[in-house]
Amino acid sequence: MRILVTNDDGIHAEGLRALERIAAQLSDDVWTVAPEMEQSGASRAMTLTAPLRVRPVSERRFSVFGTPTDCVMLAFQDLVQGAKPDLVLSGVNRGQNLGEDVTVSGTVAGAMQGMALGCPSIALSQSLRVFHDSERALYHTAETHAPGIIRALLKAGWPKDVIININFPDLEPEQIESVEVTAQGRREIHDAHAERRTDLRGRDYYWVGFRGFQDESPEGTDLYAVRHGRISVTPLHIDLTHRPTLHALKGVLGGAPPKA
Numbered sequence: 001m002r003i004l005v006t007n008d009d010g011i012h013a014e015g016l017r018a019l020e021r022i023a024a025q026l027s028d029d030v031w032t033v034a035p036e037m038e039q040s041g042a043s044r045a046m047t048l049t050a051p052l053r054v055r056p057v058s059e060r061r062f063s064v065f066g067t068p069t070d071c072v073m074l075a076f077q078d079l080v081q082g083a084k085p086d087l088v089l090s091g092v093n094r095g096q097n098l099g100e101d102v103t104v105s106g107t108v109a110g111a112m113q114g115m116a117l118g119c120p121s122i123a124l125s126q127s128l129r130v131f132h133d134s135e136r137a138l139y140h141t142a143e144t145h146a147p148g149i150i151r152a153l154l155k156a157g158w159p160k161d162v163i164i165n166i167n168f169p170d171l172e173p174e175q176i177e178s179v180e181v182t183a184q185g186r187r188e189i190h191d192a193h194a195e196r197r198t199d200l201r202g203r204d205y206y207w208v209g210f211r212g213f214q215d216e217s218p219e220g221t222d223l224y225a226v227r228h229g230r231i232s233v234t235p236l237h238i239d240l241t242h243r244p245t246l247h248a249l250k251g252v253l254g255g256a257p258p259k260a
Helices: 014-024 068-079 099-103 106-116 139-156 222-227 243-253
Strands: 002-006 029-035 054-058 061-064 087-094 121-126 162-168 178-181 192-198 204-210 230-237
Touching: 002 014, 002 068, 014 029, 014 087, 014 121, 014 139, 029 068, 061 068, 068 106, 087 106, 087 139, 106 121, 106 162, 121 139, 139 162, 139 230, 162 222, 222 230
Parallel strands: 002 029, 002 087, 029 061, 087 121, 121 162, 178 230
Antiparallel strands: 054 061, 162 230, 192 204
């Protein structure tokens, strides 16, 4: 099995090294293509207005001056020599990707691009109690549990238009209660906010951060599972159509042209 590893935290990230070790437990044919600099929150952005430059780091390891989507695209198109990857692993992200996070996550986007190119793809994230540089991510928890989960997923299989989003709680490996297949949750209170500050020239600027609110998402969701010490495994797909509204609006607008 040929595995492509990517992330959004950058080529130097500790979580990327953890994911490479996870991949090495599954195969001896592992390639890494990751952003040169952190791309957290990049979602599925593609670099369209600047050249994409690639830096060879070591054998089968490359950094790209671009986004996770750029990295996976270049890996499939040119950087991975010979056969195309059989599996894309994206992460291990420093911090959870739960609920509405998945729509802005570069980690999830790396897996989405792998899926778009016809390859089974998995996003992996290690939760943090607080998103702060002083907080230590327990990557050894992901390293302990991920290989077995990935093997089970590959054996079971999943649809071609679906990615798997795995989130590990901020706990030591032996403290994990269980693995739970979950639905994507939704926070009642939006966690991200922009704080206004003033620079030394008197100009205002904004810095985006997270308040760290505790959510109350119901049981069965990814947010609930991780909050209760369980590994969350969520199947995601890119179709954002809301079916009930689709059918309701058809009843109103139908297929006829609008009247003047």
